[in-house]
Amino acid sequence: MNITAFAQYAGVSKAAVSRYFNGGYLSAEKRAQIAAAVEATGYRPSMQAQMLRTRRTRQIEVIMPRLSSESCARMVEGISRVLDDQNYQLLLINTANDNTREVRALDTLRHDTVDGIILIATMFTPEHHAVLQSLHVPVVIVGQQYPGFSCVFHDDFGAAQAATAHMLQKGRRKPGYLGVTLLDKAVGLALDDGFDYYAPQSFAAADGRRIQFGWMGMPDADYTNPTVEYGWQHCLTLPRVLTQDGNGCLLQVPAAELNALRGEARQPADGETVETDPCFDLTASPAGDFVLTIANGLTLTYTEADRTCTLRFTDAAIAAGRTERKAVLDAPCRSLRVVGDASSLEIFLNDGATVLSTRYYPAAGKVAVQLCGAGSTLYSLSI
Template sequence: MSSNIKDVARHAAVSISTVSRVMNMPDKVAKETRDKVLNAIRELNYMPNALARGLIFKRTKSLGVLIPDISNMFYSEMLHGMEAAAHDQNYNLILCNTDNNKTRMMESLSVLKEKQIDGLIFTSEPIYPDYHELFLKLQIPIVLAATHSLEYDLPSVKVNDEQASYDATEYLIKNGHRQIGMICGSITDQVTAMPRLQGFLRALKVHQMEADMEKLVEFGSYKFEDGYHAMHKLLEKYPDITAVFAAGDERALGAISYLHEKGKSVPEDISVIGFDNLRLSQMSIPKLTTVGQPLYEIGYLAVEKLDHLIQKEHVPELRTYVDHQIVERQSVKMRNHESV
């Protein structure tokens, strides 16, 4: 029969709270008492679990992470950052893939509640009113990563998508392009797709260029095949196009694939810029110029912010916007040498 925390307390002649303090905050316990407890743990071969460690402090040192699509390469680097921060803060991560399905998300939240997680990181999706109601019922700290909410006071970490898209479009303009199209995300996505569309259109208007959304923009999902089909439609209705801003690297690579099949050279005939700076963007031919967002940093900061909330410490910034950058590679060509 395995030993439990009560057995350790009895064997060391101390209270359960003292055993818990030794496991959670050993520097707060006198050396003599700490040694007695550690000896009892060794002699009884006690393996403390998360629930035992949380008996006194009501913490399991576990964090839940909701991912809408684990197959999306976007999340691997962000999860890498989360895992690093969790390790530094002595947390374990429990990852749930919702597969962009509301029912699965609700089931995942139920499982995480049973696991008595200390906090939750919610990624990428918009925060709808019914989602917010579910969050309130959890009664735990929640941080948003690569998404945010302007309606609810939920701490978040992300890039400024509107400004990043403005900068991507202006980069094409400054490279001499005047006929620019966009492959955008779903029109229902208010978190990333719409801000990126707004940034694109703002750049065109600032530089006094055509901003006809019907002609210049194709909508779709984030996957490779969506970029492929969107490029087909965009080229059909805008054959004079010289550059494309694809609001996602997978979309950009899908667009490049379609152009290659149609005998269009990138960047000689049409330049393409992506968004995200996924590892895959360095593996394409040509290598993809893209908007780099620091996904590792987003993941790391989200866990750090969540830890501050769990510790009931002051979080100075509700909505954190991290810096983006234009990562120049080989898929954008200067159309002329005229400064725009």
């Protein structure tokens, strides 16, 4: 039975039938008349005909990484409930954590075979980026933040900070962390960004301070054995004093004993390039965007609009396998301290609320330092 025959049977116009099945306005009398005819005949509109007429399928593709994942299953259940309420069908693809299958599924849907795609994402590759850019249907990414697309994701940074602050408030001093592969951008790589730092150990000093040391040295390489390609690069950090601010946020600052090793203070103007000893201590109080360049091959860029600090290596010769580190600050950056020696940098932002640590290998001799966006105070260090 087609729509013409059904309309004749129900005693209404084809337009009224169309409004009934598409949720349009109808008088109560006509709605009841059509409902009775549907009950009697079992009539349903042809989905193929609707697709040809409206160029809409009323189908949403959901691509999920693993059927056995409880969190994914719960997300799909919620998605299904909402789609059902809106008279949409859910089509499900399980990729079994296979990147190739995920990209292939996206590529299959490039030409409007569904009305939209919900991608429950775990990681992104260049192939993902290419196929996402080529899609002509709306895409919503769930579980990851990916620039240029609508995303629904957890605040992993905020959650990690809140959990750590809670443990510290409860008196815990040796938290453990179980992570995932760095291919996972949300809970692997993103949590590692900015933290070329590992295996920290702390102790209570005689004067009551909590002092922490850690190791730094990991390049951007396979973590199974990164030293094979780049050689041993590990070294201890400065001793850091651990405290908390009024909100329970962990603060790390160099131990005050370091100040006694400072030489004469110099005060470079905003944008002035100065040469200093390889071991130096720089402090500044920025009021907005700034760019710090060190040894003509490493930049620290702060953007006030999104409170993002990016440490980027621009000279492979001093990077030794590193490319970029990034951290998003909880508050605008109003204090900066950089302590360097001949092969490492420790960068303390907002009185140590955020810390970036990295190895770098400038040429022997003096190191050029330039801060654009703020004046600074620069000391050489006798270490």
